[in-house]
Amino acid sequence: MFKSIKKHRDFFFLLLLVFGGLFLFAYRLNQIPPGLYVDETTCAYNAYSILKTSKDEYGKAFPVWFRLFGSYTPPLFIYSLVPLIALFGLKVWVIRLPSVLAGLAVIGLVFYFLKSISRKGSFLPYLGSLLLLICPWLVFYSRLGYEVTLAMAVFSFGVYWLYQGLSRPRFLLLGMVALSLSTYGAYTQRYLVPLFIIGFVVLFFKKIFQESNRKHFLLACLLALLIQLPQLVLIGTPAFRVKGELLYSQVISNYSVNHLGWLPYRLALIPSFVRELFSQWASYFSPRSLFSLPDADLQRSVPELSVFYDWMLIPYLVGLWTLWQARKKDWAKLVFLWLLLAPLPAALVSDPFSTQRALPIFLPLLVVISLGTEKLLLVFRRRYLRVLVFVFLMAYSLLFLWRSYFVFFPKERTLSWNWGYDQLAKIIQESPDRHFVIDQSRVKPIYIQLLFYWQYPPAKLHQILGPRVADDYYQNTEFNSSYDLANVEIRPIIWEKDIYRDQVLIGDELSISSQQAEEHFLEMLFEIKDPLDKLTFRAYQTNPDLKCQSGPTNPRCQF
Amino acid sequence: MKKFNWQLLFFCSLILLTPWFWRLLLANQTITFFVCLVSVLLFYFNRFKKGQLLLLVCFFLLLGMQLVGVERRDLLSLDNDQQRVQQMRLGEYPPIRIGQVWIPLAHWLEGRSETILFYRIKQNVFELIDPNLYFFANHPRERAGMDEFEKLPFFFFPLFVFGFLSELGKKGLGYYFLFLILPVLLLSVWGNIGRLGPFCLFPFLMISIFDGCWFLAKKICSRA
Numbered sequence: 001m002f003k004s005i006k007k008h009r010d011f012f013f014l015l016l017l018v019f020g021g022l023f024l025f026a027y028r029l030n031q032i033p034p035g036l037y038v039d040e041t042t043c044a045y046n047a048y049s050i051l052k053t054s055k056d057e058y059g060k061a062f063p064v065w066f067r068l069f070g071s072y073t074p075p076l077f078i079y080s081l082v083p084l085i086a087l088f089g090l091k092v093w094v095i096r097l098p099s100v101l102a103g104l105a106v107i108g109l110v111f112y113f114l115k116s117i118s119r120k121g122s123f124l125p126y127l128g129s130l131l132l133l134i135c136p137w138l139v140f141y142s143r144l145g146y147e148v149t150l151a152m153a154v155f156s157f158g159v160y161w162l163y164q165g166l167s168r169p170r171f172l173l174l175g176m177v178a179l180s181l182s183t184y185g186a187y188t189q190r191y192l193v194p195l196f197i198i199g200f201v202v203l204f205f206k207k208i209f210q211e212s213n214r215k216h217f218l219l220a221c222l223l224a225l226l227i228q229l230p231q232l233v234l235i236g237t238p239a240f241r242v243k244g245e246l247l248y249s250q251v252i253s254n255y256s257v258n259h260l261g262w263l264p265y266r267l268a269l270i271p272s273f274v275r276e277l278f279s280q281w282a283s284y285f286s287p288r289s290l291f292s293l294p295d296a297d298l299q300r301s302v303p304e305l306s307v308f309y310d311w312m313l314i315p316y317l318v319g320l321w322t323l324w325q326a327r328k329k330d331w332a333k334l335v336f337l338w339l340l341l342a343p344l345p346a347a348l349v350s351d352p353f354s355t356q357r358a359l360p361i362f363l364p365l366l367v368v369i370s371l372g373t374e375k376l377l378l379v380f381r382r383r384y385l386r387v388l389v390f391v392f393l394m395a396y397s398l399l400f401l402w403r404s405y406f407v408f409f410p411k412e413r414t415l416s417w418n419w420g421y422d423q424l425a426k427i428i429q430e431s432p433d434r435h436f437v438i439d440q441s442r443v444k445p446i447y448i449q450l451l452f453y454w455q456y457p458p459a460k461l462h463q464i465l466g467p468r469v470a471d472d473y474y475q476n477t478e479f480n481s482s483y484d485l486a487n488v489e490i491r492p493i494i495w496e497k498d499i500y501r502d503q504v505l506i507g508d509e510l511s512i513s514s515q516q517a518e519e520h521f522l523e524m525l526f527e528i529k530d531p532l533d534k535l536t537f538r539a540y541q542t543n544p545d546l547k548c549q550s551g552p553t554n555p556r557c558q559f
Numbered sequence: 560m561k562k563f564n565w566q567l568l569f570f571c572s573l574i575l576l577t578p579w580f581w582r583l584l585l586a587n588q589t590i591t592f593f594v595c596l597v598s599v600l601l602f603y604f605n606r607f608k609k610g611q612l613l614l615l616v617c618f619f620l621l622l623g624m625q626l627v628g629v630e631r632r633d634l635l636s637l638d639n640d641q642q643r644v645q646q647m648r649l650g651e652y653p654p655i656r657i658g659q660v661w662i663p664l665a666h667w668l669e670g671r672s673e674t675i676l677f678y679r680i681k682q683n684v685f686e687l688i689d690p691n692l693y694f695f696a697n698h699p700r701e702r703a704g705m706d707e708f709e710k711l712p713f714f715f716f717p718l719f720v721f722g723f724l725s726e727l728g729k730k731g732l733g734y735y736f737l738f739l740i741l742p743v744l745l746l747s748v749w750g751n752i753g754r755l756g757p758f759c760l761f762p763f764l765m766i767s768i769f770d771g772c773w774f775l776a777k778k779i780c781s782r783a
Contacts, residue, residue, distance in 0.1 A: 291685060293700065
């Protein structure tokens with residue numbers, strides 16, 4: 001039996017990784033992350049709408065990009081949800097399942113990639129895939145229900161297959177198809193893939209255009225272009241340019257004025273832009289960002305844990321040096337290219353160190369860290385010492401992963417993850433005779449959360465919305481989050497009118513103060529609080545009779 | 560020797576191009592003198608492997624000036640908000656038991672002085688080794704309440720990376736890392752906030768930048 005295990009070592013190891021991955025990525029998937037983030041519900045509801053009516057929430061049949069909140073999100077993830085929802089229903093774990101599977105696939109990919117670059121008998125593939133399995137960045141993104149992880153996985157497979165295609169021409173086809181498909185995965189890939197392909201061709205020009213590969217590569221390019229046709233048709237529409245406001249034009253302008261005032265303004269913009277781009281790009285390699293600080297966006301991070309573990313700093317530096325030493329080898333050139341280009345789309349945006357937008361850089365960084373860890377472990381001549389040190393590092397890492405992700409995260413990030421909306425939806429659904437007004441001035445769009453939890457019939461929603469948006473789908477990019485659904489109005493509270501109507505006003509801590517409640521005779525109905533007793537929603541019943549008694553001359557009291 | 564003179568001249572011109580040098584000069588000429596002296600001595604040692612005694616003496620004097628010039632930070636005390644978070648987190652842990660033995664993991668990870676010390680030193684180390692601190696005034700992840708200033712021109716950053724990587728492969732790296740690791744460790748424990756920044760790292764940074772220039776120059780010349 002042991003001989004059989006040794007012979008099929010890789011298979012059993014991958015099986016172990018799958019079980020380990022399933023545990024880390026799927027344990028309590030319904031509860032962690034806490035709540036269901038608005039990006040998850042919008043993807044899920046649109047997938048549900050496609051399943052039921054072949055149209056998205058706005059009534060557009062099989063859109064190339066999903067309008068959602070005016071973001072025109074690439075569709076791959078949403079379409080991948082459709083069969084899953086058909087099979088298992090509209091549930092939280094179902095929405096997050098594609099990311100779980102993508103995370104597992106990526107672990108297998110890294111195993112085979114490291115195997116292809118290491119010498120026979122090396123423990124690098126085993127070490128690298130185990131490190132990847134427990135990486136905070138991967139654990140976090142494999143447990144959420146929107147597009148980024150799937151896009152990263154498809155992109156990574158494309159890169160790997162393209163690299164394999166240098167020696168096995170048929171993989172060039174697979175690689176280019178996967179890369180082209182990944183542009184339907186997430187925004188980052190839309191800009192990254194063309195850059196990467198150009199860089200790849202420049203770097204491996206001779207090999208790609210040698211006789212055995214040339215035909216396959218040209219055919220692959222043709223296929224990739226065909227796949228891009230639906231997007232190319234829409235490239236001139238406003239829907240293509242919606243993310244333009246994220247570019248840091250104000251920052252560049254300020255820097256030009258404050259630090260380069262001695263240059264003409266227009267001339268100063270160029271070095272200011274270069275500096276800003278460089279600083280954003282460099283932050284994706286900064287040890288402080290990678291090993292110490294979490295993502296600045298509370299929704300995209302866990303408390304007290306960065307994207308990699310702190311001890312990985314030393315392997316990171318050693319790995320960079322190892323990669324540098326091997327820079328003439330094809331695999332090292334590929335990793336360098338991947339490393340240098342992957343953060344570029346994210347570096348064009350003002351968000352400081354966006355783990356979401358820079359997700360494609362995750363794998364090459366992990367490769368670097370694995371190379372460094374292997375180099376450092378080889379300092380120990382005795383195998384048992386290497387195993388002991390590695391086991392200690394894994395245990396240390398898993399302890400802090402547990403602390404941050406499974407202990408702090410579910411309690412401290414509830415507001416960032418829209419916790420409590422299911423309870424709100426249930427309360428509203430159980431009171432069909434009451435009228436509700438929900439103030440969402442400081443939160444993400446609430447309407448989609450209600451639609452999701454109610455499993456609101458998409459056909460009914462299409463009737464309410466009418467054809468206004470669907471007819472002008474890619475031109476009309478303006479999004480209005482105010483909705484009028486059944487017995488709910490989602491809009492800011494209009495104090496001159498709303499207190500004179502018999503209804504329930506719902507908002508967060510700042511929507512209605514205690515003085516306002518007292519002044520307008522509002523009666524607190526219910527509160528929704530998170531596990532740490534922080535308020536998510538507070539609801540007040542209006543009392544128009546009492547209000548009118550206090551001010552009977554108000555014209556609204558005549559009715 | 561003639562080649563060395565030209566290299567030294569180039570190295571000095573690199574120093575003059577840095578905003579950090581001018582900020583130091585305007586603020587404290589003694590520190591500026593020692594910073595430049597140590598940089599030149601390190602440069603000389605890097606080339607000829609001579610003069611280490613003088614270099615070490617000057618460097619330790621510079622370290623002393625650095626420690627005097629930074630704000631002494633208490634690594635163990637918690638302000639009101641930090642205490643609130645600590646209490647909150649002590650309550651977040653589930654009870655952990657192995658058989659009949661309760662494991663006070665919450666206290667070990669949140670309450671013990673050693674762990675607080677470990678987290679603080681770690682935070683300081685990472686702040687000090689962040690290249691963005693030196694080349695981009697910590698942009699885009701500026702620290703709240705700090706006076707961040709650009710120490711080295713941003714276009715020196717790739718030169719620094721090339722220089723750092725090319726130096727790593729060479730033998731006799733002990734002195735090279737002495738000028739990186741020792742200051743980082745000392746400042747992480749003592750305190751890393753000062754008006755003039757961690758200037759004791761200036762020599763290390765300038766040597767790396769020069770090595771990067773040298774590396775690129777050799778590459779270009781070999782291709783030409």
